[in-house]
Amino acid sequence: MHPLGVYVHFPFCLQKCGYCDFVSYETAPAAAGSGATLAAIDHEAYADAVLAELDARAAGLEGYALASVxxxxxxxxxxxxxxxxxxxxxxxRHFGAAGAPPEVTVECNPSSLDGDRARALVDVGVDRLSVGVQAVDDARLRHLGRLHSADEARATLREVRAAGVPRLSADLIYAVGDQTPASAAADARELADLGVDHVSAYALIVETGTRFGELARRGRLPLADDGAMVESFFAVDAALAEAGLEHYEVSNFARPGERARHNVGYWRGDDYLGLGCAAYGTLAQAGGAMRWRNVLDPARYAAAARGATPLAPAAEGGVVATVEALDAETRLRERIMLGLRMRDGLDLAEAAAAVGCEPWPRERARAAERLVARGRLVREGDRLRVPHEAYVWVDDTAAALF
Ligand code: SF4
Known part of the structure; x- marks a missing residue:
């Protein structure tokens, strides 16, 4: 049985954040002050659409055991x-579990999460919440376009802990404008003090097509320079290490036993089934893998998922916007790129055998030697990993091994 992660996309938000390029649509609150219930979303109809897609996709899937949702x-x-x-x-119901019960995570925002909602999620089988705190400073939260204040984020994390959620993660964005490394470290330390088991910490990236992208294009967005970003990266790293969280992936930190199993599956190159509007999925098939993406419009997705041919291309009335066949070499390159992000690195021979290609063509072996000589890579037999002090160059290191 192969491990399978299942990803379900829910494409609605109360308000679009300035930096966000995820597929998410702003939906007005049902009433002023009532952030947690949205009149404009048909909650059950969206669930029915995802269930219809699941039925169609799972019918052809065998040999998988559910590792995470x-x-x-x-x-x-x-x-x-x-x-x-x-x-x-x-x-x-559709998939058997892979030994341990599957990890079940829900992404949450402080503006739509409290103790009661956390308990309700635990009651339906959720065991892990990932809370988009992003900053513990009111001015920075407003700048990012977040709806919560720092105090509301603190109160939410405390309430959720008290509600008995077994595992709790928080997201943090650093290098926001002129934010100092000391301030980034202070945010990280405060999250750890609030009792989270896991932190995902990312430098602010300005994407085109976002409000921040437009401001930056017009020269109206204060931006951190590369030096400040690197300093903040190591400041966050030091703060969380001191608080007992292991830096187990370039952007992720966990207390012992609290690594995000779903994400570890992505970084290892395990298959995942994507469900819902705009979701990606990747499943192995003979000679490689197939990657697809569903249509981005929620109403179109819902109609197509519940139609007669849900898995047809969008042009023929189905949910599938794009499909890409990945050959063995592409899959190995992805495994190198993602595997090197983890502290443990990857076993190249194992990764290559899993996708069916040669691990050590002469050019790659030479590139590895050069990277080892520059301190960018550690090689122990077939196992490759990026030393901690060279994490910030991980993408270049992976690309040199392609
Ligand atoms: S960053 Fe998160 S909360 Fe903000 S708009 Fe994007 S998906 Fe929604």
Whole structure:
């Protein structure tokens, strides 16, 4: 049995953040002050559409054991827990578990999460919440376009902990404008003090097509320079190490036993089934793998998923916007790129055998020698890893091995 991760996309948010390039649509709150219930979302209809897609996709899938389920977005904490629970039950019914019970994570925002909602999510089988805190400073939160204040984020994390959520992660964005490394470290330290088990910390990236992208194009967005970004990266690293969190992936830190199993599956190159509007999925097939993406429009997705041919291309009335065949070499390059992001690195011979290609063509072996000589890579037999002090060059290191 091969491990399978299932990703379910929920494409709605209360408000679009300035830096966000995820597929998420702003939806007005049902009433002023009522952030957690959205009149404009048909919670059950969206669940029905995902269930219809699941039925169609799972019919052809055998030999998989469910390792993890991840509800991402968007803001899945806006989804009524009962509707989300219906999807989770069906996913569990379709696939057997891979030994340990599957990890079930829901991405949440403080503006749509409190103790009651956390308890309701646990009641339907969720065991891990990933909370988009992003900053513990009111001015920076406003600048990022977040709806919560620093105090609301603190209160949410405390309430969620008290509600008995077994595992808790928080997201952090650093190098925001002229933010100092000391301030980035202070945010990280505070999250650790608030009792989270896991932190995902990313430097602010300005993407085209976002509000920040437009401001930057017009020269109206203060930006951190590369030096400040690197200093902040190591400042966050030091703060979280001191708090007992292991830096187990370039952007992720965990207390012992608390690594995000769903994401580790991505970084190892395991197959994943994507469900919902705009979701990606990648499944092995003879000679390589198939990657698809669903249509980006929620109404179109819902109609197509519940139609007669849900897995047809969008042009023929189905949910599938794009399909890409990945050959063995492409899959190995992805495994190198993602595997090197992990502290443990990857076993190149194992990764190459899994996709069916040669691990050590002469050019790659020479490139590895050069990287080892420059301190960018450690090689122990077939195992490759990036030393901690060279994490910031990991993408270039991986590309040199392609
Ligand atoms: S809450 Fe998350 S998904 Fe929604 S707009 Fe903000 S960053 Fe994007």
């Amino acid at each position: 991840f509800f991402g977005g968007g803001t899945p904490s806006l989804w009524e827990p009962r509707a989300l629970g219906r999807v989770l039950d069906a996913v569990r």
